[in-house]
Amino acid sequence: MDVIWPALPAFLIGARNTIIYCIVAFPLALLLGLVLALMSGSSLIWLRGPARIFIEVVRGTPIVAQIFIIYYGLGSLLALTHNDFLVGLINSWSSGIGTLALNYAAYEAEVYRAGFLSVDVGQAEAALSLGLSPGQSFSRIILPQAVPLMIPPFVNDFIYMLKDSAIISVIAGSELTSVLNFWVNRNGSNPLPFYLVAIVLYLLMSLPVSYVARYFERRVRAAL
């Protein structure tokens, strides 16, 4: 077990990077997902069409392909401008966070839609009959009632994103899984301790999220 001591600092930095990727990308994904959900529920075809196309394409293609397209495809396009600042914009951090946010936004949009569908249609009718505008009825009546139902899927997706951030290694980013691969390559004769360290770190990252989420769920339900 003493083979892991020299590796621990690297593993902790990798875990820190993974957390940074997810903590920045997930709120972006939630925000974009809400926008997409509203667009896809709109009665205007020029809002609904693009949103649905985006959701279906992003959900139906592998995230590896998406990160390649953003990092190398978009990167080559920007390289044509020969502008150092623009080329520097697409690095492993920005592409990683951007891809994760866009990819998960498509999934969150569907979670939002499920949440809105779950609110009894009588609520919307009552809101309108009381003279609330559609905007008010959405933000004050429907959204708050949908939130308790959406928290478990969101927590699910965040914990999933903790592991999905491993995709960053294909664009030379550094996070927990790439650090794990580095050390396993060097200790082919005895890789098990490193796998155990990685598992423990992933658990340490995801368990607090579940507990905090359950606490919030109770509070939100009580408030209704």
Add this chain to the structure above:
Amino acid sequence: MAFSTDRRTFLKRTGEFGGLIAAGGVLETILAACGGNIPTSAPAATPGAVKVGNKGLKLPGFFQWGATSDNGAPYVYKDPKSGELIGFELEIATAIAGLMSVTQKQIETDYAQLNQALQANNFDAIMNGWEITPDRQKTEVFSQPYYRNGQQIVVRANDARFAQKTTNDTFSLQDLEGLTVGTGAGFKAEDLLASDKKIKLKSYDPDLPFNDLALGRIDAVLIDFSTVTYYVLGDGPGGAANKSLKLIGKLFEFSDYVVAFSKKNSNATTLQKEIDQALTVLKEDGTLQKIYKKWGLWNDVQAQIGIK
């Protein structure tokens, strides 16, 4: 919906269903076993050629060697045009198998799992740009070296910092300090770069960093010479010369490629002797030199390990 059935019918239907599943499973196993790897190239033992023993092999008639063909250029990889496996290590394995009067068979294994697979006795030996390291010495024994590899620095051809440098200059790790250097994950260069804290290392997996070097995201690439010949110089089928990159500095940090055998394998010493014999023959009769020249891998340092 009421689903009423008596015990006898239920048991009969369960038995039929279970029988179907069992039949399907057995059929699939038979098909999978039949349609396994078709070994390539019949043994071409020329009359009067030196014969080497083959007692140490796991499966008589086959020299099974573990390697990664995924992103494996130019060691062993799928020819982009024909889909056949090609590569300089495939040719070496074919030559060794020919001397042993057996057929070579590459067992596809993920690079990071090669050691574990060797310990699990999935194949006879590892041959995939494998170098001797203290960690590997714990569980493996090695043949004599068959290729002396060195690390090569690659930079952009239009980079002003290296405009005056050529392949005749001497570079070392210290010259890369302060730069962002890329390499492949699991390569020896990764170890070298990680040991120097002043170098910013970027590890690429599974693709290689030449793309990013051309785009300007990293300053240099330090990687095995064999990889450079394929991706930058364009030697070998499917390789494309990359004009926007140039090599600088002589090769440094030499290390040898060897064939590795598992210590746990009772036939290890026999097989090691036989492979060593085969490699000596190939070094003396010029086969290895021919293969390396074909793939652009030949250079003067190969004479140091006895390749004529």
